[in-house]
Amino acid sequence: MSYDLEYLKLLSKQYPSVDAVSTEIVNLSAIILLPKGTEHFLADIHGEDEAFDHVLRNASGVVKRKIDDVFMGTLSEAEKKSLATLVYYPREKLELEKAARSDQSLAAWHEVMMLQLVQLCRQAAYKYTRSKVRKAIPEGFQYIIEELLHENEDDPMKQGYYQGILDSLLDIGRAEDFIVAIAELIRKLVVDHLHIIGDIYDRGKGAHLVMDTLRRQHTVDIQWGNHDVLWIGAACGSDVCMADAIRVSLRYGNLETLQEGYGLNLSPLVRLALDKYSGSYAPTFQVKSKEEVLEEKDLVLLSRMQKAIAIIQLKLEGQLALRRPELGLGHRRLLERVDLSRGAVEIEGAWYPLLDKVLPTLDPANPYELTAEERDVVEKLRTSFDHATDLQKHIRFLVDKGGMYKVFNGNLLYHGGIPMTEAGAFETFKLAGKALKGKALLDRFDDCVRSAYYAQDPEEKAQALDVVWYLWCGEKSPLFGKSKMATFERYFVEAEETHKEVKNPYYALREDEDVCVRILSEFGLNAETSHIINGHVPVKVVKGEMPIKAGGKLITIDGGLSKAYQKVTGIAGYTLIFNSQGMHLVSHEPFESKTRAVQEDLDMLPTSVFIEKHLTRMLVGDTDNGALLKKDIEALKALLQAYRDGRVRER
Numbered sequence: 161m162s163y164d165l166e167y168l169k170l171l172s173k174q175y176p177s178v179d180a181v182s183t184e185i186v187n188l189s190a191i192i193l194l195p196k197g198t199e200h201f202l203a204d205i206h207g208e209d210e211a212f213d214h215v216l217r218n219a220s221g222v223v224k225r226k227i228d229d230v231f232m233g234t235l236s237e238a239e240k241k242s243l244a245t246l247v248y249y250p251r252e253k254l255e256l257e258k259a260a261r262s263d264q265s266l267a268a269w270h271e272v273m274m275l276q277l278v279q280l281c282r283q284a285a286y287k288y289t290r291s292k293v294r295k296a297i298p299e300g301f302q303y304i305i306e307e308l309l310h311e312n313e314d315d316p317m318k319q320g321y322y323q324g325i326l327d328s329l330l331d332i333g334r335a336e337d338f339i340v341a342i343a344e345l346i347r348k349l350v351v352d353h354l355h356i357i358g359d360i361y362d363r364g365k366g367a368h369l370v371m372d373t374l375r376r377q378h379t380v381d382i383q384w385g386n387h388d389v390l391w392i393g394a395a396c397g398s399d400v401c402m403a404d405a406i407r408v409s410l411r412y413g414n415l416e417t418l419q420e421g422y423g424l425n426l427s428p429l430v431r432l433a434l435d436k437y438s439g440s441y442a443p444t445f446q447v448k449s450k451e452e453v454l455e456e457k458d459l460v461l462l463s464r465m466q467k468a469i470a471i472i473q474l475k476l477e478g479q480l481a482l483r484r485p486e487l488g489l490g491h492r493r494l495l496e497r498v499d500l501s502r503g504a505v506e507i508e509g510a511w512y513p514l515l516d517k518v519l520p521t522l523d524p525a526n527p528y529e530l531t532a533e534e535r536d537v538v539e540k541l542r543t544s545f546d547h548a549t550d551l552q553k554h555i556r557f558l559v560d561k562g563g564m565y566k567v568f569n570g571n572l573l574y575h576g577g578i579p580m581t582e583a584g585a586f587e588t589f590k591l592a593g594k595a596l597k598g599k600a601l602l603d604r605f606d607d608c609v610r611s612a613y614y615a616q617d618p619e620e621k622a623q624a625l626d627v628v629w630y631l632w633c634g635e636k637s638p639l640f641g642k643s644k645m646a647t648f649e650r651y652f653v654e655a656e657e658t659h660k661e662v663k664n665p666y667y668a669l670r671e672d673e674d675v676c677v678r679i680l681s682e683f684g685l686n687a688e689t690s691h692i693i694n695g696h697v698p699v700k701v702v703k704g705e706m707p708i709k710a711g712g713k714l715i716t717i718d719g720g721l722s723k724a725y726q727k728v729t730g731i732a733g734y735t736l737i738f739n740s741q742g743m744h745l746v747s748h749e750p751f752e753s754k755t756r757a758v759q760e761d762l763d764m765l766p767t768s769v770f771i772e773k774h775l776t777r778m779l780v781g782d783t784d785n786g787a788l789l790k791k792d793i794e795a796l797k798a799l800l801q802a803y804r805d806g807r808v809r810e811r
């Protein structure tokens with residue numbers, strides 16, 4: 161490859177001499193020979209912050225495995241568990257020990273723990289360059305940790321020096337801070353890159369806490385799930401997305417995300433609920449699966465609020481279906497098919513009695529029109545969403561770090577599916593008058609989400625926001641992919657056949673290896689070595705379903721990290737781990753609680769489900785980043801040559 165002289169001159173600003181450029185060439189050439197960093201894949205968190213946090217802290221069992229390796233035969237099982245808890249939750253564990261020990265015993269314990277953590281950290285760091293480890297060390301401890309990692313405490317020449325560092329940390333009261341810092345470093349080193357395959361948001365109470373954790377994560381990418389785009393739409397100005405995001409939260413009694421997390425003011429909705437829905441309501445509006453015991457009167461209020469916002473959602477949804485007929489959401493215009501005098505609704509040609517006939521805000525002549533009071537509620541909620549600083553920060557992060565899909569180190573990651581016909585062809589969908597399918601369709605949807613966030617032109621933004629709603633619940637949405645979202649039917653109709661949401665043919669076809677090969681090729685991947693990593697539909701392990709499909713080409717990792725799904729999966733989530741030696745899928749056992757984890761050294765240790773071992777170790781040079789580094793090395797070599805033959809002068 162030949163390089164433009166101007167480009168080399170520009171590069172010489174960063175590497176101004178033969179020495180500088182040579183050092184960098186040696187450095188990069190060494191890096192590409194190191195084993196690749198470990199990638200972790202998680203999906204379908206659904207707001208379950210404590211289980212998610214634990215899985216991240218214990219690196220899906222990798223931390224415990226490293227402890228077992230390093231301290232085999234030297235520590236008891238109880239000691240190893242206690243050390244593991246210290247790595248996962250250093251602050252909490254330190255507090256517990258402080259309360260339980262005398263000063264003298266505490267100091268002795270600190271010293272032992274510091275030593276053990278350094279040994280463990282060495283093991284976690286061994287496959288990285290010094291420079292990478294240095295950058296990962298928390299502020300304030302760079303020098304000390306680096307020294308300790310690169311000294312051997314058994315070397316008689318260095319013993320005094322090594323011990324001296326630990327003693328002075330104890331002496332000056334910095335032992336606890338040191339332990340917190342090195343535990344954080346260990347956790348960072350074992351998860352080099354995190355991939356989230358969608359649905360951070362939904363029914364669990366802590367999506368906002370998960371988002372905070374993700375923002376602190378050093379490298380992460382997110383493939384949006386349908387619940388995530390619902391919140392993106394809600395935060396960017398779509399009132400129908402906002403109404404539905406609130407409705408789902410209330411349905412699961414999740415006020416934490418709305419109120420504590422984002423400080424959203426729900427009082428206008430409370431007033432509407434009390435004013436219009438103070439009578440009886442169908443049991444389908446009752447709060448589902450709330451663990452904490454709420455008082456009866458609170459539950460009743462939540463149900464009434466849920467009903468009030470559900471009606472607003474159904475009206476706004478009808479308006480959207482009318483203003484964007486091209487999205488094919490006409491079948492969701494159900495309020496116009498409600499006959500209050502008969503107390504029934506017509507769905508696909510059949511009449512069903514309404515489970516709840518108290519619809520005081522419904523005007524049969526204008527079924528999709530909000531009443532003045534409803535309009536006022538929507539406006540006030542909108543103001544609240546627009547001004548929710550933390551929500552807006554989270555959504556910006558979600559948009560910037562997220563996408564419809566990702567191609568990363570030979571794998572294709574997406575939440576739902578690629579819309580397909582029964583015959584197995586990529587199904588087309590028209591967006592802005594253009595029929596699109598496969599990768600092009602996903603790319604266009606991706607653009608729409610970004611426009612929903614960034615577009616300045618109000619009409620462009622409004623169009624994009626309606627597409628975001630479609631992504632949440634549309635039949636040909638790659639993130640949803642079911643014939644309908646039967647929200648109305650679930651609330652108002654008893655007949656179960658109306659609740660059925662028929663999945664896109666993709667979900668059956670993905671069992672077929674040829675189909676997966678075609679999908680991988682569509683995204684420019686070599687199907688021989690690549691995998692599709694999928695979420696969205698919980699794997700029914702209890703019914704014998706396997707997460708590995710299509711001869712290993714597709715791995716679906718929605719294992720029910722969320723408690724709501726554990727009945728169908730029978731496990732408590734999956735993590736896929738992709739390190740230099742291959743791919744490893746593990747399943748988790750249910751997580752009790754952070755409190756019990758800290759107090760009883762309870763862990764959430766995984767069971768191995770599937771392993772695909774590489775014949776040779778995969779090196780940094782074999783990764784996407786490695787390919788970029790190799791290009792950099794070529795350019796640097798050209799610069800070195802240019803210095804040598806005088807075309808570029810050293811600075």
Ligand SMILES: O=P(O)(O)OC[C@H]1O[C@](O)(COP(=O)(O)O)[C@@H](O)[C@@H]1O
Binds near residue numbers: 359387411645650661
């Ligand atoms: O159990 P609920 O609250 O009615 O929610 C069910 C809804 O959730 C969905 O399953 C969507 O959520 P997922 O993306 O997690 O599957 C819809 O298909 C369905 O209508």
Ligand SMILES: [Mn+2]
Binds near residue numbers: 385639697
């Ligand atoms: Mn989903």
